[in-house]
Amino acid sequence: MGEHAQKRLIRKIDLERFLATVAPQPNPQVHLEQYTVAEQIAANMLFIAAYANDDVVGKSVLDLGCGTGRLALGASFVGAKEVVGIDIDRSAIQTASENKKKTGLSNVQWVLGDISTVAGCFDTVLQNPPFGVQTREADRAFLVKALEVGKSVYSLHSHPQVDVRLIKQLKASQGYLQVQASPFLERFIAQHGGSVKAVYAMVMTIPKMFDFHTKPKHDFVIDMYLIKRNEP
Ligand SMILES: C[S@@+](CC[C@H](N)C(=O)[O-])C[C@H]1O[C@@H](n2cnc3c(N)ncnc32)[C@H](O)[C@@H]1O
Numbered sequence: 001m002g003e004h005a006q007k008r009l010i011r012k013i014d015l016e017r018f019l020a021t022v023a024p025q026p027n028p029q030v031h032l033e034q035y036t037v038a039e040q041i042a043a044n045m046l047f048i049a050a051y052a053n054d055d056v057v058g059k060s061v062l063d064l065g066c067g068t069g070r071l072a073l074g075a076s077f078v079g080a081k082e083v084v085g086i087d088i089d090r091s092a093i094q095t096a097s098e099n100k101k102k103t104g105l106s107n108v109q110w111v112l113g114d115i116s117t118v119a120g121c122f123d124t125v126l127q128n129p130p131f132g133v134q135t136r137e138a139d140r141a142f143l144v145k146a147l148e149v150g151k152s153v154y155s156l157h158s159h160p161q162v163d164v165r166l167i168k169q170l171k172a173s174q175g176y177l178q179v180q181a182s183p184f185l186e187r188f189i190a191q192h193g194g195s196v197k198a199v200y201a202m203v204m205t206i207p208k209m210f211d212f213h214t215k216p217k218h219d220f221v222i223d224m225y226l227i228k229r230n231e232p
Contacts, residue, residue: 026095034092055123058080063084068099
């Protein structure tokens with residue numbers, strides 16, 4: 001079991017507080033779409049993975065495109081057995097290492113490299129891939145790799161359309177709502193050996209980070225896909 005070996009439930013508020021101490025990307029690069037996942041979104045993802053699906057406590061977890069390590073460190077905090085985070089960006093991995101030192105969690109390893117180099121078998125993959133705003137379909141390589149090396153995959157994707165009513169509903173509930181999968185992603189996932197089990201919409205608010213952002217902060221809906229690899 002992980003260093004926390006949690007059989008007891010962690011309160012969501014405590015998980016959010018922990019995640020807020022994990023520093024975000026200091027100099028985000030546009031082409032890598034380095035948006036740090038908001039702590040509420042990361043907490044929802046970890047809660048659903050750990051407590052609704054038993055995919056974190058005592059499990060091996062991979063964070064593809066880990067950035068500064070929020071999802072990886074969160075998984076360790078909740079009680080993962082071992083965690084690996086990989087990112088192509090040196091400064092992200094440097095910040096992830098500093099974040100790990102601050103938390104005192106020792107069962108998390110960082111790898112500097114491209115996700116294509118990952119091999120092996122993990123119980124669970126957590127990922128917040130580039131959505132493909134800068135490089136079209138950048139999230140597809142992440143899905144393919146996740147299904148190659150992971151049995152359960154929790155993956156964030158942009159919601160197919162701007163839906164102001166859904167944003168309002170989600171903000172009022174401060175949580176998530178189950179929505180339909182995008183037919184395109186569902187087909188793509190099926191072609192790569194996986195099945196979409198559920199999709200949860202959540203609101204992500206990001207502050208102005210890049211010159212092309214016109215507002216001081218921006219709300220958008222992201223969908224968390226819960227995917228299981230089909231066993232032969
Ligand atoms: C949207 S950010 C998410 C960061 C972090 N997981 C989080 O949620 O806060 C996507 C991350 O993927 C990394 N990335 C993009 N392409 C990659 C690749 N081919 N291999 C490894 N990492 C990559 C970026 O450097 C960036 O840190």
